[in-house]
Amino acid sequence: MIKMGAASKLTLALLLGVFALIPTAVQSIGVCYGVIGNNLPPASDVVQLYTSNGIGAMRIYFNDTKALAALNMGGANINLIMDIGNENLGAFATNPSAATTWVQNNIQAFPNVSFRYIAVGNEVSVDDDTQKILPAMQNMNRALSAAGLDHIKVSTSVSQGVIAGFPPSAGTFSEKASSYMVPIARYLLSTGAPLLANVYPYFAYKDNQAQIDIRYALFTSRGTVVQDGGNAYQNLFDAVVDTFYSALERAGAGSVPIVVSESGWPSDGGTAASTSNAQTYNQNLINHVGAGQGTPKRRQPLEAYIFAMFNENGKTGLETEKHFGLFNPDKSPAYPINF
Ligand SMILES: *[C@@H]1O[C@H](CO)[C@@H](O)[C@H](O)[C@H]1NC(C)=O
């Protein structure tokens, strides 16, 4: 047995103190928790699964009381993005008290939950509804502010369909989207909130297989694929994120950060959907974001949320939609991943 003197105990304590500052989990990676399945585990088990895997952030797609209650009991270390649900856009846009009541029932009622962002709309594409996003965001901000919750940032989550242009430096909001995206971008600049962007190299690859090498989509290219002025792109993920940054710059909101509110790859059900490709993409995404180097255009840490926690058997649309999960409904990993 080694006896320690007071001085070496102090040294040890200092060392431990220093090491304690290094986070054990990569806080920049979150995972989206969708619940469109009839065989998913209870929310308390899900929060436990996040914690045991060191996943430090979650996105939920509506004011899911079960998830909120579970986070309130044991998920204080999990940062949360909560969506409002697109069906509520109209009420929040026109009725400030709807936002006030919602903040009371779904945020203030869960004081242990670490709310980070409220997503006012997810991939809103119906023309009538796109005009409701900004007024709904404004009412949500007023409601949070009145409740003393200004630290919770209000944004909206958009698909990569709102951007156009190539290479990334030519990025702009598309002709169709710019009427609502430019005012939203400038509003985000004024509130200091990020733009939430769903970034899917998978869909870009699937729809353009003749133009895109799958290695560029999977982060496995050996060298530069796209040279854009001084910026060299080795993966499509960075190229899409930087196209968003260029679009924000052209909208006069270049300092608004991007948070990647969804990204992922299906393990079954369609073109290039395999466990091998899903594992490669998601592990490389975790490693890439975890390295903290950002993108060629913005060399600053990026926050990203993988879609999704579970394979969801109730999802409609393309068969691949059911197979984006990192975990099976019985909580076993769909394939090995290190967070
Ligand atoms: C979520 O909020 C909406 C709008 O206020 C409300 O109609 C709905 O009942 C809430 N859902 C849950 C599960 O609390």
Ligand SMILES: *[C@@H]1O[C@H](CO)[C@@H](O)[C@H](O)[C@H]1NC(C)=O
């Ligand atoms: C907050 O979390 C603790 C456990 O960490 C729990 O004992 C407490 O009841 C929670 N507070 C509320 C209001 O649920």
